[in-house]
Amino acid sequence: MQSETQTEFSCDFAPLFDPPLGQVDVVSGITKEAFESNYRRPRRPVIIDDGAKAWPALKRWQDPAYLVAAAGHRPAFVRDLDAGNIDSASYHEAYQEVRLDELVERLFSDQPPAWYLTQGLIMRGDGLGSMLGRSCWPASLPELACDLVEPPFWPQESLTECNLWLGPGGQSSGLHYDEYDNLNGVVLGSKRWLLFPHDQAKVLLNGARGRDSIAPGFHFSQADRFANERGRARGYECITRPGQLLYVPAGMWHQVFSSNGPSLAVNYWYLSLPRDAVRSAVLHARRYSGFAARKRFLLVLGVIAAKVMLKTAQYGFGKRAPSEIQIGQPGYRL
Template sequence: MDILSDILKKSEQIPIVRNLNTTTFKKDYLNRNKPVVIKGMAENWPAKKKWSIDFFYDLESNKPVPLEVGNIFQNESKFLKKDFKLYLNTLKKSEYNVEKDKTYLSMFNIFDQFPDLKKDTDFSIFTKYTKLNNTYAWIGPSGTISGLHWDSVNNMLAQLKGKKLVLLASPKFQKEMYISKKFDLGSTFSQVDINNFDENLFPKFRDVKFYQYILEPGDVLFIPVGWWHYVKSLDVSISVNNFGYLPKDMLTTNIIEHLLLRLHSRGLYRKNYCTCHTIVNGKRVSKF
């Protein structure tokens, strides 16, 4: 049963501000672990003005990229590889794509592949306070879903093309989220699939209080560490985000994540239950 519409009817809007400076951001949101939409923060970014499917298609690169197939957070981890330009060409025709399981170029290391594009974004309101930043692009058709999860560090998500629906829920709803044991570096998943909900398995989930917002091009959403979120593309979409590690995170979260990744890569931690490997013909195959 798909309960997304039911959640939207009962949810409140994520708080919105404009013209937020670094001091106020830190005092009112970063320090207090409160989410906020910064309306129009990316409006004048070069990325907002020029990034598009055609723009990426014209860049000098056609390396294979790993694509997620469907919602791999709550469902089976399925992925494939496709040449970058071939995937972009598919997106141009995506309005004719009626397949249920959409392919999604998620967590794309865009600045590794195109270093000159780094100057096209500006997360300095946030990165002024961080020691390590991991920046990714998210490119896909309408209907792609990142299921319910929370991130181990603070996150800023900027919408550049198309619209995305975002649901947020406070960290206090841990028990109601039915935490999954599926491994993903930097994320913790809920077992609950909002679009295929089973009330008999997850009866407490109905008690979760959600906030919602539809991100438009130019909007930036601050998602504090620990806040549950669900994201669904409403159009062909291009987003870019920044996972920022505060000084305290470097001594805790960063070290733990590196250890878990090494153990997982060697098959010593949640070997076959993750978003980065699948079993093909009896062999463990990496997404990358």
């Protein structure tokens, strides 16, 4: 159970719900077997209190000069938080390219821009799961991998992506889900999470159709978004802090609020094949009901197949995408 005073966020969401949102278990020293049987298999979120305590990043990344020296020359694609409206059905995300050194220097300044580096690719896995992942390109921030310690709960071939999230603070993701099991560890700042099992979409969306896996109508500033029907959704609320890892099961809806001040986090996405392939296909298929939509689903399947073939041709099956340099702890074959 979580007991810290929750002062860095302006509100608690739990009481807005009836029944109130539940708390997420907080565990320490959990074994791979206990994680598998108590959380991954039943698809329950959990905070692993000591899950990221050994990451050198916790200390090193406090210093912006370290990040600049390590990977400042790398390009980063940042989301412009002022563009796009999460409430609108035509919600879109606008990105621009900046160098990581400029991004870090400006985000750690007194007047940070509204730029959010989401999914800054530190590492791709080397299995089929990674071929189904979102990014087709090699890691863009491979120098940062040596500051992390890969969590022990999945075999290495299940890793699809390891990503950096770097923002000005105070930013919020829209309510969305991902097709991958997720371990998210905050390095700087803290994050408040609203989590809802996949089947709560019918209550949360109330018939509205989101774009892909993003639900409309969940803008940060919209105070009454959980009024009426939505307030009956069952889910969880929690806060994560540096050193902890939050497990978010694949398909679980989540909305994430970052505390003020520079905000840094890392997430690991996993897809265990063939175990998770069916669930992933069902999640995709649910988005596409109706004849025309089913045709789109088949098209998506075709695109996935093409993507796998392309990556196999590029890198060879079972090979990690090449990066420009080879660094990192043993086991981090970049």
